[in-house]
Amino acid sequence: MTQRDPRAVLSEVFGYESFRGDQEEIIRHVAAGGDAVVLMPTGGGKSLCYQIPAICREGTGIVLSPLVALMHDQVAALRLAGVRAGALNSAMDPEERREVERAYREGELELLYLAPERLSAPGTVELLRQGRIALFAIDEAHCVSQWGHDFRPDYLRLGALAELWPDVPRIALTATATPATHRELTERLHLDRARHFVSSFDRPNIRYRIEPKAQVRQQLVRFIREEHAGEAGIVYALSRKRVEQTAAQLREAGIDAVPYHAGLPAEERFAAQTRFLREDGVVVVATIAFGMGIDKPDVRFVAHIDLPKSVEGYYQETGRAGRDGLPSETWMAYGLADVVQQRQFIESSDGDAAAQRNQIEHLNHMLALCETTDCRRVYLLRYFGEEAGQPCGNCDVCLDPPKLWDATIPAQKLLSTIVRISKERGRTYAAGQHIDVLRGVGSERASQMRLDELSTWGIGQDLSVAQWRGVVRHLIATGLLESRGEWGVLAPTEASRGVLYGGEKVEMREEVLARKAGGSGGAKAKAAQDLEPEQLDRFERLRAWRSAEAKEQGVPGYIVFGDATLRALAVHTPSSRDALLGISGIGQAKLDRYGDAVLEVLSAE
Known part of the structure; x- marks a missing residue:
């Protein structure tokens, strides 16, 4: 069977005309049967690096992903693009699970998503042996590092894939890995013969801001109201109590906010996540239990009202802003009490002396980022082993240099x-x-x-x-x-x-308790920036249509079309189905499904 060409899949299935960065080289390497380790920032297009090879190769691509939310959204998006995808997870009912297993065995799936812990479940390895595997993709691969910031024991078992399926290519991907974590994941996953692709960790569309705590909730309300009114965002807090109190205070201030933490009933967590994904302008206040695998591209800000435990955690959480490449912002307020509290957590933890020293080292690097008087982006990139060169001009230190x-x-x-x-x-x-x-x-x-x-x-x-x-x-x-x-x-x-x-x-x-505003308020400020009045009118009509379509299908709006695609439609106003295929984000499956409706919206003056 002849393999499909990756460029054709990119265009026909996903609606993009060209690859970004190392994507094409990675995809062709894995499609040809090679192993790969991929370090690429959030929003850099990691998913395509295993989705396209899985579609090109014979068999089913097995994707090991840590969260059900990621599986659900990616499977829904792939199916809308015409890709035969499925998932096996604990949230499924037995009948649905049996149907996915049957489809896999009979070769009807191009991609199958599994949680890492599922490999240890009785019968999973036997099931996988009954089908043909195109590749293994290990997402969030940094979770295998015992000295990293997000260690998960189930990831340690993934090294066995090299022995169980020695001829199947494997690709490990992460957006957060220091040079030490990079080495450790390569060793633990037995990827010693893999090619390594390390992209820049820079996210130039994100503005970084950190300021001292005064009255932190009032600072947060001012930040959202004055700079991100009506925009989607995530606020991270350290404890469940602070999450609920902060969400309530934001609602009292007229901000549409919902709480999310592991202690809430499952139905409340699901409702909060669903509102955040499918409605415009919702702010979720959460512990770090929220976010990994949330594939929402139009998050315009990420805020921290407590000090993160590590630079890796901070980078991963802030990386959830601006996945669509449009201007976004991160904001954090921290104080001395945060430092004391984090040290207490470390010293009272169950870890041995070596583990506690490692955690304290992580915390010290985080403090150094907060206290630096130099460009924050330069510090971040250097932490991940990358020399940035010149200051970025798009962080608070660059835009409003501190007085020393x-x-x-x-x-x-x-x-x-x-x-x-x-x-x-x-x-x-x-x-x-x-x-x-x-x-x-x-x-x-x-x-x-x-x-x-x-x-x-x-x-x-x-x-x-x-x-x-x-x-x-x-x-x-x-x-x-x-x-x-x-x-x-x-x-x-x-x-x-x-x-x-x-x-x-x-x-x-010097202590600066109120920095100059760096954002521009307004619900559509980023996506609709610089549009002419007629273009803005078309953009809003397209958003309204997308909202109704997404609600009818029960999926987030960005799975139908992202803001960048709507903007391109509003600017270029294609008038035929062929012209629609020239818009980034519209492939053949979406053209067949939505083409006539989009043309009707564009023609309605």
Whole structure:
């Protein structure tokens, strides 16, 4: 049987005229039977790198994907494009599962999605042996790394695929891998003979913003109202309680927000996810349980109201914004309490000493990103082993460069206070007590412990509490201080001696509690940007038609057509079915299904 040409599949099935970046080279390599490791940012087109080879090769492409939501959406999108796809997961009823298994055995499927843990279920390997496998695709492959940010034990079993099916090509894909994680996933998945394709981790359409916490929920409301009103977004919070409280406060402020976390009943989680995917302008407030596998292209912002545990987690979560390539924004507010809380979580975890050291290292890198006075994008790319060159011009540091001040003397005062309290009083305290000593704030404890007799008592009255907390946070982020134990007590590190005794300088940013607005409000600002009035009218009519069509089919609107396709239709106004095929995102199956309706909408003036 002759293989289909990948370029023909790209055009006829998916409606695109050209590949992006390394896509074509990856696809042809895997279609020819080669193994591959693919590092590509979210929105870079990873899915096509295994979907097209699976369609081209004889047999069924087996896709190992961690979340049911991803399977459901990708299968729905593939079927609308005319691809024979199915999934096996725990959410299916027995009859539906039997039908998918039958279709696989009889060679009727081009792609079959499975959860990694399903390979361990009785009968799964036997079922796969009964059909012909075109390839194995291991999505979110970083989950195999025990030292990474999202380890999942079930992924460790995927290395056995090389022994069970030695002649079947395998492709491992991820959007978040440091050089160390890259090496580890290659080893654990036995991909030593694979070709490696590493794309740039840069997402130039995303603007990165980080600011200190003041009144974080008010800051969040202001950010959404003033810069992203009516736009879809995700807000991440650390705890279930904060998720529910924040969602309620956003609704009180007139923002259409829904909560999502693992503690909610399944039907509530499903309803929240469905609204977010299928309706315009919904904001979901969630723990990190939400998002992996959410293939919604028009998320215009991602916000964090708590400090993420790692740069990898932050990059993965922020990468859910702007998958359609249109301008999007990430925003985060963090404070000293976040640092203390994360350290407490690590120190109270079940991991051994090595695991805890690894987690603390991840946290320290995250703090360094927050405190950097250089381009945030340069820091992110360097973290993933990529030299960015020039500053990006599209992060808060580039757009509104922070004013730096010489914090050497305040740092020395703080370090000296910590050392003196420890040596002269035999006690250790959290940041608040040290700041009270520096500012000369009397209390019962201060009197009992004779803290008001210390030589550093009251020598820091020139700085506010917020500024002192900023100094503490900066010294922790730069490795001069540690926050230890349940109460977050402060202790100088060996590196602090250079500041206390060696004349080393400490420079830090001024606290800026309200940055200049970087976005442009309005529900359609990004997708409809720069459209002429007539084009905007056509765009809105197409959106209304898409919404009705998606609702009737029970799928998200972007599965019918993405915003970029609607924009192209509004601009180019094709007047024939042949002309529609020239629009990016319209392949033969979608032309057959929607072509006449789209032409009717475009002709209705």
